[in-house]
Amino acid sequence: LAKTTQPISMDSYEGQEVNITCSHNNIATNDYITWYQQFPSQGPRFIIQGYKTKVTNEVASLFIPADRKSSTLSLPRVSLSDTAVYYCLVGAWDTGNQFYFGTGTSLTVIP
Amino acid sequence: EAQVTQNPRYLITVTGKKLTVTCSQNMNHEYMSWYRQDPGLGLRQIYYSMNVEVTDKGDVPEGYKVSRKEKRNFPLILESPSPNQTSLYFCASSEDRGRPFDYGYTFGSGTRLTVV
Numbered sequence: 001l002a003k004t005t006q007p008i009s010m011d012s013y014e015g016q017e018v019n020i021t022c023s024h025n026n027i028a029t030n031d032y033i034t035w036y037q038q039f040p041s042q043g044p045r046f047i048i049q050g051y052k053t054k055v056t057n058e059v060a061s062l063f064i065p066a067d068r069k070s071s072t073l074s075l076p077r078v079s080l081s082d083t084a085v086y087y088c089l090v091g092a093w094d095t096g097n098q099f100y101f102g103t104g105t106s107l108t109v110i111p
Numbered sequence: 112e113a114q115v116t117q118n119p120r121y122l123i124t125v126t127g128k129k130l131t132v133t134c135s136q137n138m139n140h141e142y143m144s145w146y147r148q149d150p151g152l153g154l155r156q157i158y159y160s161m162n163v164e165v166t167d168k169g170d171v172p173e174g175y176k177v178s179r180k181e182k183r184n185f186p187l188i189l190e191s192p193s194p195n196q197t198s199l200y201f202c203a204s205s206e207d208r209g210r211p212f213d214y215g216y217t218f219g220s221g222t223r224l225t226v227v
Contacts, residue, residue: 034215043115043201043218044154087153100170101146101154 004088009106018075020105022088025069030092033064033071034099038085044101047086048073075107083109113138117202117219124192124226132187132222134202142205143185144169144216145177147198154201160185192226199223 005023012018024033032051036044048055050062050071061074075082085106091099115136124130136143144159146169156169160179174196176188185204189196200223203216 036215041199041221041223043203043221044216045218046215049215099156101156103151103153 003100004090004102006086006088006102006105008103009108011108011110012078013110014079015077018078018082018107018109020073020075020086020088020107021070022073023070024088024090027068027090028092031068031090032092033062033068034089034091035060035062035073036087036089036101038087038104044087078107078109080109080111083107113217115202115204115217115219117200117222120220120222122222122224124224126193126226127191130189130192130224132189132200132202132224134185134187134219135183136185136202136204136217137183138204138206138217139182140204140206140217141182143179144203145175145185145187146201146203147171147196148201148221149198157187157200192224194226197224197226 034049035047037047038044048057048060048062050064052064055062063072085104087101087104089099118133141162145157146154148154155171157171157175158169158177160166163179163182166177166179179185199221201221202219205216
């Protein structure tokens, strides 16, 4: 079960791009990388998922280098409502579906 | 509306009194899972179920039981709760096609349990 390492916390000003990097040195061939967002007292919410290179959706981009030992979640032009905890997960969808959440990165967006 | 419903949202109980936290999903998902969340420890998986009558331990299963008699329901049972099980609990579900998809897990709103 691949574990992940993320910064504990980050601050950013409103309107800036935020990049949160996650290390996953033991990622396996079948593992995918998924990011979730969690607001206080709510369940986590899926943001984006990828296997390699770059994935983009309407809320974020995910950059994965060729060795896949790390990944970077990019949030364009953050607003105050993006203040939340962001979790990086690594796991395979075909082997027991066990994903390790870790402690996440607490992002605070400052006006 | 597609959702995962947990009940109750808040529960205070005494040590040793058996309790059940219910979880139900209306998306016909095969996979369901329970997590607990504690300050500084993130979310830790308790049990998961790949389908009806198929369950397996997660990272912190001690003191918990689960059952999956129907596809939509996955109750979490604490036979003899102790104060160290005071936590915020989340149920989650997803499809299980054996391949990735674009929307990951759907989580419930959480159950805050206090054992005194």
